[in-house]
Amino acid sequence: MLSFIGSFMQNAALLWHVSLLVSPAKKGLALGAVGLSRVIPIFIFSMISGVVADAGDRRRLMLLTQTGSALVAIGLAVVAFSGVSTLWPIYALAALSSAVGAFDLPARQSLVPSLVPRDELPSAISLNTTMQQASQVMGPALGGLVIASMGVGAAYIINAISFIAVIVALLLMRGVPTRPPESTSSDNVSWGAALEGLRFVFRSPLIRSTMLLDFFATFFSSATALLPIFAQDVLHVGATGYGWLYAAPATGATLMSIIMVFLTRRIERRGPVLLWAVALYGLATIGFGFSRSFWLTFLCLALTGVADTVSIVFRNIIRQLETPDRLRGRMMGVNMVFFVGGPQLGEVEAGVVASWWSAPFSVITGGLGCLFAVGCIARWTPELRHYRASTAVEKTVDV
Secondary structure: HHHHHHHHHHHHHHHHHHHHHOOOHHHHHHHHHHHHHHHHHHHHHHHHHHHHHHHHHHHHHHHHHHHHHHHHHHHHHHHHHHHOOOOOHHHHHHHHHHHHHHHHHHHHHHHHHHOOOOHHHHHHHHHHHHHHHHHHHHHHHHHHHHHHOOOOOHHHHHHHHHHHHHHHHHHOOOOOOOOOOOOOOOOOOOOOHHHHHHHHHHOOOOHHHHHHHHHHHHHHHHOOHHHHHHHHHOOHHHHHHHHHHHHHHHHHHHHHHHHHHHHHHHHOOOOHHHHHHHHHHHHHHHHHHOOOOOHHHHHHHHHHHHHHHHHHHHHHHHHHHOOOOOHHHHHHHHHHHHHHHHHHHHHHHHHHHHHOOHHHHHHHHHHHHHHHHHHHHHHOEEEEEOOOHHHHHHEEEEE
């Protein structure tokens, strides 16, 4: 959990760091470029990283990626403390961090089903979501306080230290399968194996539709990159207020994730609930764009977190239960393009629209785009509209 807190602190610090180095007229594009620098490595490495996670030792791969992430955080701290006023070192390190993460996420996510029984997987996913969302509250909020009192460099240092907890936990991990039994050799690392994973994803309507839903919703409703503009120029709440606004989605998400731990297994109509959750995400984003009050903005952002948590839990359950273990890393690699690429490209889109018109206009139209995407995917994917908890149970029995 400490690494999650540090990572979210780093995300908030990156955006604030960039916003301090450019003029108000260029903030939108500069903040959007952070998303672009992060998404390019995802597109480059996502396919092969999933193959590596399926073919190799997932625990060992995570040890390498967590160490690499810590070194990147130290690099960002050096840039901040040295007073560099150009943006390219920040963008380069953000891209490097994203490249490391491209290999970390498939290994991390595909390792989870090896640690718990299949029938307990929904609860395990809900608990994992709770930890992530709690970290999203504490990370940015703590980041805002650290930035306001000690500067962005200190936030990067805390981020680097946080990875030690994960590294220690991985070193202590014993007696669990760290690779699927069908993939025991590095000979499986090939473009053919990557294409096998890609074909599996796009031939499965349920997995394909959840990924498209994730991509378009976050592409149109990625308002986080514009929060420095709202904090500085619209709401006038400074670094501390920015930290709390950045943490607002995770505040709602944390509360909802705790509820989902107890509620997930009782929800039968998982497909419809997923679709309605993403629709709420779009509506709350529209409310955020119209708001000129700090507390109303906080509430709307918290609602996006509530909706996103429900969406995350059911998307992950569907994907994990519908994917064979031997393809799980590759599925996660493809999924990474959608769920990371969506918000990062969305930050670029939001920054461009904000520069042409205004930040509120960018957020409002993004929310409308999210609603349109939900309607299209719901209409074109009856398998998702009709998906029930019993569907996965029946497949388990068939297997």
